[in-house]
Amino acid sequence: MNSLATGHIFRFIALVFFQVILFNHINFLGNINPYVYILFILFYPVKNDRIVFIFISFILGLTVDMFSDSGGIHAAASVLIAYIRPVFLKFAFGTMYEHNHVKFDNTDFGAKLVYVALLTFIHHFILFSLEIFNISGILSILQKTLFSGIFTILMITLLSIIFSRKTK
Amino acid sequence: MQQIINFIIRNKNFLLFLLLFCISILFTIQSHSYHKSKFVNSANFLSGGVYNSVNNISSYFNLKSQNQLLAEENNRLNELLLNYEIDSDSAFKDSVNFKQQYKFTSANVIRNSYAATNNYLLVNKGRNDSIKEDLGVRSQRGLVGIIDKTSANYATVISILNTSSKISALLKRTNHFGTLKWDGNSPQIVQLTDVEKIAGVMQGDTIITSGRSSIFPKGIQIGIVEDFKLDAAENFYDINVRLFNDMTNLEHVYIIENTDKEEIESLLESTNE
Numbered sequence: 001m002n003s004l005a006t007g008h009i010f011r012f013i014a015l016v017f018f019q020v021i022l023f024n025h026i027n028f029l030g031n032i033n034p035y036v037y038i039l040f041i042l043f044y045p046v047k048n049d050r051i052v053f054i055f056i057s058f059i060l061g062l063t064v065d066m067f068s069d070s071g072g073i074h075a076a077a078s079v080l081i082a083y084i085r086p087v088f089l090k091f092a093f094g095t096m097y098e099h100n101h102v103k104f105d106n107t108d109f110g111a112k113l114v115y116v117a118l119l120t121f122i123h124h125f126i127l128f129s130l131e132i133f134n135i136s137g138i139l140s141i142l143q144k145t146l147f148s149g150i151f152t153i154l155m156i157t158l159l160s161i162i163f164s165r166k167t168k
Numbered sequence: 169m170q171q172i173i174n175f176i177i178r179n180k181n182f183l184l185f186l187l188l189f190c191i192s193i194l195f196t197i198q199s200h201s202y203h204k205s206k207f208v209n210s211a212n213f214l215s216g217g218v219y220n221s222v223n224n225i226s227s228y229f230n231l232k233s234q235n236q237l238l239a240e241e242n243n244r245l246n247e248l249l250l251n252y253e254i255d256s257d258s259a260f261k262d263s264v265n266f267k268q269q270y271k272f273t274s275a276n277v278i279r280n281s282y283a284a285t286n287n288y289l290l291v292n293k294g295r296n297d298s299i300k301e302d303l304g305v306r307s308q309r310g311l312v313g314i315i316d317k318t319s320a321n322y323a324t325v326i327s328i329l330n331t332s333s334k335i336s337a338l339l340k341r342t343n344h345f346g347t348l349k350w351d352g353n354s355p356q357i358v359q360l361t362d363v364e365k366i367a368g369v370m371q372g373d374t375i376i377t378s379g380r381s382s383i384f385p386k387g388i389q390i391g392i393v394e395d396f397k398l399d400a401a402e403n404f405y406d407i408n409v410r411l412f413n414d415m416t417n418l419e420h421v422y423i424i425e426n427t428d429k430e431e432i433e434s435l436l437e438s439t440n441e
Binding site for chain 2: 073079
C-alpha cells in the first residue's frame with residue numbers, strides 16, 4: 001500500500017460519510033441537495049487503470065445508494081460519468097490532456113469549471129431520471145437537475161479551492 | 169474463438185461499464201416496484217450503525233419539540249383513560265383471557281427522509297424485537313408508513329411520502345373508502361384517490377385509516393381535506409390531504425402488529441381459491 005492509495009481510500013470514506021450524514025439532509029428550499037461525492041470521480045488522477053476506475057466509481061455510487069435506500073440510481077450515474085470522463089477531459093483541457101499533462105491542482109480555472117459543470121449536469125440528469133422514472137415527470141427532472149446541479153458545482157468548486165495543493 | 173477473445177479484450181472497458189450500468193438499472197427497477205427483494209438497503213449493520221451513532225448526537229437538537237409532542241400524546245391518553253374508567257366502572261374485566269389484537273412497539277427514527285420521490289425511514293428496531301415485514305408504523309399524530317426490510321437490529325420503513333406506497337383510507341364523516349398515494353411534491357400534502365362521487369367531500373373533513381387491510385387498525389388519524397376535484401371521468405374524487413403529522417420532524421414512532429393478520433390472510437386466501 002503506498003500513500004497514494006491510502007489517500008484515495010481516505011477520500012472515498014470521507015466523501016461518502018459527509019454525503020450521507022450532511023449533504024443529503026440540507027434540503028435547501030424543500031428538496032435541493034448537493035451530491036458532492038462525485039468529486040472523487042471528477043478529480044481521480046488522469047493516468048489510471050480504467051477498469052479499476054470504473055469499478056471504484058460503481059462501488060462509490062452503490063455505497064451512497066445503500067445509505068439512502070435509492071436502489072441503484074447513484075451507482076448508474078456514477079458509472080456513466082466515470083466511463084465518459086475522457087471525452088470531457090479532452091473537450092475541456094484539449095492538448096494538455098493529449099500530452100498526459102493534466103494535473104487538477106494546476107490547471108486553468110475556467111477549463112476546470114467547464115469540465116466539472118458538464119459532468120455534474122450529466123450525472124444529475126441520469127440520477128433524477130432514474131429517481132423519478134417517469135417520462136411525464138420530465139419538467140421536474142430538468143428542474144431538479146438544474147438547481148441541484150448549480151448547488152453541487154458551487155460546493156465542488158469551493159471544496160477544490162479549499163483543498164487545492166497549489167504552490168505559487 | 170480467437171476473435172471473440174480479442175473483441176472482449178479490446179472492449180473490456182466498455183463491457184465492464186455496460187455490465188455495471190445494467191446492474192444499477194436492475195437495482196433501480198427493483199426499488200421502484202413495491203416490496204421487491206432488494207440487496208441494497210440501509211437496514212444493515214454498517215449503515216444502521218453509522219446512522220444510529222449520528223442520531224445519538226443529532227436527536228438532542230429537536231429534544232424540545234419532541235418532548236412537547238410526547239406531552240401532548242400523554243395528555244390525550246390521560247383523557248381517554250379517565251373517560252374509559254368512568255364508562256366501565258361496573259364491568260368485570262378478565263385480565264387472563266384478555267386478548268390484544270394489536271401489539272405496539274415503540275421505536276426511534278434514526279434516519280428521516282422526505283425530499284426524494286421515494287422516501288424510506290430507518291428505525292432502530294429489527295428482527296430481534298420481532299419486527300417483521302409489512303407491519304404498520306404511526307407516530308403520536310398519525311400515520312407514518314409500513315415496514316419494508318428488516319435486519320437484526322434495524323428496519324426500513326416505506327414512508328407515506330413514497331410514490332409506490334398505497335394505503336387504504338376513509339373519510340371519517342361519510343365512511344367512504346379511497347386509496348392514499350403521494351405525487352412526490354410537497355411533504356405536507358398527500359393524495360386520496362378513488363373516492364366515490366356520491367361521498368360529498370367537504371373541505372376540512374378528517375381522513376383516517378380504514379382498517380380494511382390487516383396492517384393498520386381502523387381510525388388512525390391521517391389528515392384533513394385541503395381541496396378536492398373530480399377526476400377526468402367525473403366518477404371519483406381526487407382529494408389533497410394535509411397531514412396531521414409533520415413528516416420532516418419525526419423521532420418517536422410506534423410499530424403496530426396485528427396478531428390476527430395470519431388468520432385473516434389465510435381466510436382470504438381460502439375464499440379466493
